[in-house]
Amino acid sequence: xxxxxxxxxxRYGGRFVPETLIAALDELTAAWARAREDETFQAxxxxxxxxxxxxxxxxxxxxxxxxxxxxxxxxxxxDLAHTGAHKINNAVGQALLAxxxxxxxxxxxxxxxxxxxxxxxxxxxxxxxxxxxxxxxxIRRQAPNVARMNLLGATVAPVEAGARxxxxxxxxxxxxxxxxxxxxxxxxxxxxxPAPYPALVRDLQRVIGDEAxxxxxxxEGALPERVIACVGGGSNSIGTFYAFLDDPVELIGIEPGxxxxxxxxxxxxxxxxxxxxxxxxxxxxxxxxxxxxxxxHSVSAGLDYPGVGPEHAHLRDTGRASYFPxxxxxALLAFRELxxxxxxxxxxxxxxxxxxxxxxxxxxxxDAAASASRPGAAxxxxxDGFDLLCLSGRxxxxxxxxxxxxxxxxx
Amino acid sequence: MAEPASPAASSATSTGAGEARVAAAFAAAREQGRAxxxxxxxxxFPDAEASRAIARAYADSGADLIELGIPFSDPLADGPVxxxxxxxxxxxxxxxxxxxxxxxEVSDRVPVVVMAxxxxxxxxxxxxxxxxxxxxxxxxxxxxxxxxxxxxEVREAIAGAGLALVPLVAQTTEPSRRLEIIRxxxxxxxxxxxxxxxxERSGDVGEALRDFVSDLRERAEVPVSVGFGISTPEQxxxxxxxxxxxxxxxxxxxxVQDASDTEAAVAAVSRFLSEAKEALDG
Ligand SMILES: Cc1ncc(COP(=O)(O)O)c(C=O)c1O
Numbered sequence: 001x002x003x004x005x006x007x008x009x010x011r012y013g014g015r016f017v018p019e020t021l022i023a024a025l026d027e028l029t030a031a032w033a034r035a036r037e038d039e040t041f042q043a044x045x046x047x048x049x050x051x052x053x054x055x056x057x058x059x060x061x062x063x064x065x066x067x068x069x070x071x072x073x074x075x076x077x078x079d080l081a082h083t084g085a086h087k088i089n090n091a092v093g094q095a096l097l098a099x100x101x102x103x104x105x106x107x108x109x110x111x112x113x114x115x116x117x118x119x120x121x122x123x124x125x126x127x128x129x130x131x132x133x134x135x136x137x138x139i140r141r142q143a144p145n146v147a148r149m150n151l152l153g154a155t156v157a158p159v160e161a162g163a164r165x166x167x168x169x170x171x172x173x174x175x176x177x178x179x180x181x182x183x184x185x186x187x188x189x190x191x192x193x194p195a196p197y198p199a200l201v202r203d204l205q206r207v208i209g210d211e212a213x214x215x216x217x218x219x220e221g222a223l224p225e226r227v228i229a230c231v232g233g234g235s236n237s238i239g240t241f242y243a244f245l246d247d248p249v250e251l252i253g254i255e256p257g258x259x260x261x262x263x264x265x266x267x268x269x270x271x272x273x274x275x276x277x278x279x280x281x282x283x284x285x286x287x288x289x290x291x292x293x294x295x296x297h298s299v300s301a302g303l304d305y306p307g308v309g310p311e312h313a314h315l316r317d318t319g320r321a322s323y324f325p326x327x328x329x330x331a332l333l334a335f336r337e338l339x340x341x342x343x344x345x346x347x348x349x350x351x352x353x354x355x356x357x358x359x360x361x362x363x364x365x366x367d368a369a370a371s372a373s374r375p376g377a378a379x380x381x382x383x384d385g386f387d388l389l390c391l392s393g394r395x396x397x398x399x400x401x402x403x404x405x406x407x408x409x410x411x
Numbered sequence: 412m413a414e415p416a417s418p419a420a421s422s423a424t425s426t427g428a429g430e431a432r433v434a435a436a437f438a439a440a441r442e443q444g445r446a447x448x449x450x451x452x453x454x455x456f457p458d459a460e461a462s463r464a465i466a467r468a469y470a471d472s473g474a475d476l477i478e479l480g481i482p483f484s485d486p487l488a489d490g491p492v493x494x495x496x497x498x499x500x501x502x503x504x505x506x507x508x509x510x511x512x513x514x515x516e517v518s519d520r521v522p523v524v525v526m527a528x529x530x531x532x533x534x535x536x537x538x539x540x541x542x543x544x545x546x547x548x549x550x551x552x553x554x555x556x557x558x559x560x561x562x563x564e565v566r567e568a569i570a571g572a573g574l575a576l577v578p579l580v581a582q583t584t585e586p587s588r589r590l591e592i593i594r595x596x597x598x599x600x601x602x603x604x605x606x607x608x609x610x611e612r613s614g615d616v617g618e619a620l621r622d623f624v625s626d627l628r629e630r631a632e633v634p635v636s637v638g639f640g641i642s643t644p645e646q647x648x649x650x651x652x653x654x655x656x657x658x659x660x661x662x663x664x665x666x667v668q669d670a671s672d673t674e675a676a677v678a679a680v681s682r683f684l685s686e687a688k689e690a691l692d693g
Contacts, residue, residue: 016529016556018488020581020606022588161494167485174487179607181583277530277556278485290506291534292484 005029005203007195010317012310015194017174017280024181029196031101036203041100048092052125053082055089055207059215059388064341065354069361072386074219075344076212078236078393085347085393086208086236087118091187093204095122098185105129105184109173111138111166111232112302112349113145114393115189120154122187130154133172135164138301145397163295166305170279190233191309194280198309205239208390213243216388225385226250229392230353231270231323232302234309236392241321250322253312254353256298257325267296268325269308270316278307284316299328299405300348300398330355332405335395347393348402357389427573429550432522433476433598437634437655440475445691446651447475449636450684451526451660452667453496454479454513455505461673462505466513468677470521472684477517478553478638478658481510481527488555490610492661496668507531507540511547518548524577524598526553529562537568544574551575551598559592570597577601582623593631599656600631605640610661612640616649624653644683648690659687 007029008014015025035041049055057077066073078086091108098106106128110116116132123130132149136158139146149156161168170193177186191198191205209227216224227244229237231253241251258266266272269284276285278293286294286306296306315321331348334355339345346354395402440447450469455462469477482500486493500510507527514523525544532540532554544552551574557565559578569576575598580589583606593600602624605612620637627635637650638658650657663680670676 014561015558016561017558018555018581018603018608019558019579020583020603022558022581023583023585026585161498162484171485171487175490175608178488179605181606274534276533277528280487280556282533285530287530287534289534291528291531292501292506293530 005033005196006199009198009311009314012281012283012313013195013198014282015280016277016282017194018178020178021181021194024177025194025196027101028200031097032196032200035097035100041096045093045096048096049089049207053088053092054080056211056215057081059212059219061219062342065338068341068363069357070363071361073357074216074224074386074388075391076208076240076388077391078208079344079346079391083114083118083121084396085114085118086205086239087115087189088121089207089239090189090201090204090235091115091118091122092125094185094187094200095119095126095128098187099126099128101185103183103185105131105180106187107131107133107173107176107184108187109133109166109169109189111135111169111304112300112347113138113142113149113397114302116154116156117145117148117152119187120149120152123154124152131157131176133157133159133169133176135159135166135169137164138166138169141401142301142397165301167293167296174279190235191238191311192233192279192281192307198281198311201235202238202242202311205235206242208236208239209241209243212240212388220386223247223249224388226252226387228252228254228353228357228387229390230254230303230349231308231312232256232305232349233307234312236390238309238311240390241315245320251315251320253321253323254356255323255325256296256300256303256352257327258297260327261325265297266325267298267303267305269306270312270323271325281310283310284308284313299331299401300352302347302349303352324356326352326355326359329409330359332402332409334358335398335402336406344391345395346391347395348398350390350392353389357387427570427575427597429573430575430598432550433524433575436475436522437599441655446654447636447656448473448647448684448688448691449476449478449638449656449658450474450663451478451480451658452513453493453500453664454481454510455503456482456496456500456664457667458503459505459509459512461676462509462513463516464673464677465667465680466517468681469684470517472681473688474521474684476656477521477523478660479510479514479523479525481507481525481531483528483531486528488608490608490661492611492665492668493609496664507535507543511543514547514549522550523548524551524553525549526555529554529556529565532565537565538571541568541572541574545572549574551577553577553579553601555579559588579603580627582606582619589627590630593627596631596633599634599636600627601658602627602635602637602654603639604637604650607639609639611642611665616653621653628655644686644690647687648693651691657691
């Protein structure tokens with residue numbers, strides 16, 4: 001890959017940030033352009049991904065889920081990566097890059113805590129100082145991950161502004177970075193933010209799709225018909241989609257529908273947002289008619305974000321990928337459904353993707369059928385095609401929240 | 412005492428009416444042998460009515476130019492004080508319209524430069540935004556998250572409405588980029604005094620900052636104002652020695668925040684501005 005590190009995706013992306021950061025973004029762009037061509041860097045990253053992260057993660061044919069939805073479904077097991085989610089792919093890569101750039105201090109934001117844990121882990125591994133900004137509300141609902149970060153030697157900095165969730169945590173991290181650019185690298189957790197982050201994080205997450213594509217060819221001798229992933233900021237989805245962009249494969253992103261699009265309480269910026277600037281990039285955002293950014297709502301802290309990566313906005317506009325919302329209640333039920341069907345407890349984020357698959361095949365449980373928004377194109381595709389779904393993380397972090405919420409649903 | 416920025420900082424380079432008014436304000440201060448005093452206020456904060464009273468107080472207390480912030484939900488260049496003020500203003504129902512009432516209140520007396528974030532301009536549309544500002548009598552716009560290289564349409568719309576687009580230059584800005592920013596600057600150049608967001612800081616004008624500002628002044632045809640972190644009359648005087656204009660933001664916003672009512676807020680900002688003006692004159 002000798003193409004430039006992209007600054008824009010169609011009309012989206014860019015660098016809508018204070019002037020103070022421009023030099024650091026230039027430096028990062030140049031460093032990444034060099035590092036990703038550099039054999040020593042790639043060898044070191046490859047070794048860590050294999051021996052530390054545990055890659056390649058398996059592509060698992062989910063028999064009972066397949067039976068339920070009436071077509072073969074493969075799960076890309078990012079839940080089996082070290083620290084329990086795909087976030088580690090990006091965190092290790094960026095921490096390695098930061099070290100190469102001579103930065104001694106790392107900052108990050110986190111929503112679900114997965115990216116914070118992944119970054120704290122990478123910093124422990126490489127001996128870097130680590131500060132993680134986290135909304136006070138997320139600190140409450142993702143307590144086990146806060147304990148993990150502390151144990152790993154990171155400082156968790158609570159953010160009290162706004163709804164005290166992911167959006168404010170990103171803002172706090174950017175403000176820190178404006179003041180500390182000289183010795184600090186900001187490890188952003190998804191394909192959002194100013195250029196080069198959307199391209200950088202995608203490059204580090206494309207390993208998911210690169211592996212999955214060749215694993216699918218090995219298993220089936222064919223490409224999947226549909227590739228499905230949940231979309232928060234959009235990193236596990238773009239990482240999965242990227243290898244398939246030039247293939248005749250349907251790409252489907254699932255956004256958090258929260259309490260329903262009609263309720264206005266959701267996080268579906270691609271399905272129901274407008275075009276605007278959030279955290280330095282032009283993309284799809286949730287904003288009012290004056291341009292004030294709105295709070296997102298999702299049962300899943302990792303999807304609770306009123307923006308999305310600019311490359312997704314471009315893929316949506318060109319029609320290359322399609323995006324559908326799935327509501328909180330459907331995701332909660334799918335969480336339990338997958339646990340019981342496959343012995344896999346998924347994170348709430350990819351539970352949205354599982355829920356879409358169940359609903360779309362008309363095979364969700366009765367409870368879910370009652371609360372389903374019936375997203376997406378009706379009816380399964382061709383009989384002998386198969387689906388590939390990115391199971392981006394495991395659900396341990398969500399247990400308390402899900403058990404309480406399921407009790408409400410079950411009445 | 413501030414040296415004249417450059418003789419060309421007059422209407423010679425000004426195409427827009429807004430730019431000419433800004434240039435005249437700097438020239439008037441220079442004639443009095445001092446830098447321009449440029450207080451910042453958050454429009455619509457703490458509410459629309461109080462905000463208009465504060466704008467009047469700024470004009471009455473010797474502001475040469477007023478910088479007027481439009482409340483935004485996610486102001487990335489701002490520290491906690493201005494962010495909190497924006498949140499309070501939004502909660503009080505203030506938006507672009509209410510903030511611009513404060514502009515219209517004083518724009519016939521003092522040139523007003525509006526500070527707004529990109530997303531608000533894109534949401535309303537560049538042309539509509541610019542014409543609303545022009546209607547309220549604004550002279551220029553500062554967009555802290557629209558660096559060189561972004562927002563061609565926004566730039567055109569602002570120029571089309573006769574407003575000056577004031578760029579920011581940071582100490583981290585690379586030399587070649589600095590020259591490019593200087594080349595397209597309108598109204599004045601906003602030299603960012605700190606590596607960081609807005610917010611009160613203690614400290615003197617260090618060597619590096621002095622060099623940074625004087626280098627900009629040597630190269631630019633428009634005046635150079637310095638802002639971010641300037642919080643006391645003593646600092647205003649010290650920065651006034653090296654720049655064409657001095658911007659005070661968080662300190663004044665905090666005075667308003669801490670005041671028990673509008674009257675107290677007006678008294679507090681007036682007192683500060685009088686002291687600052689005196690320090691500049693001294
Ligand atoms: C397991 C998991 N999946 C998905 C996401 C959403 O992020 P993204 O859309 O960037 O993959 C998160 C975010 O925290 C996560 O923890």
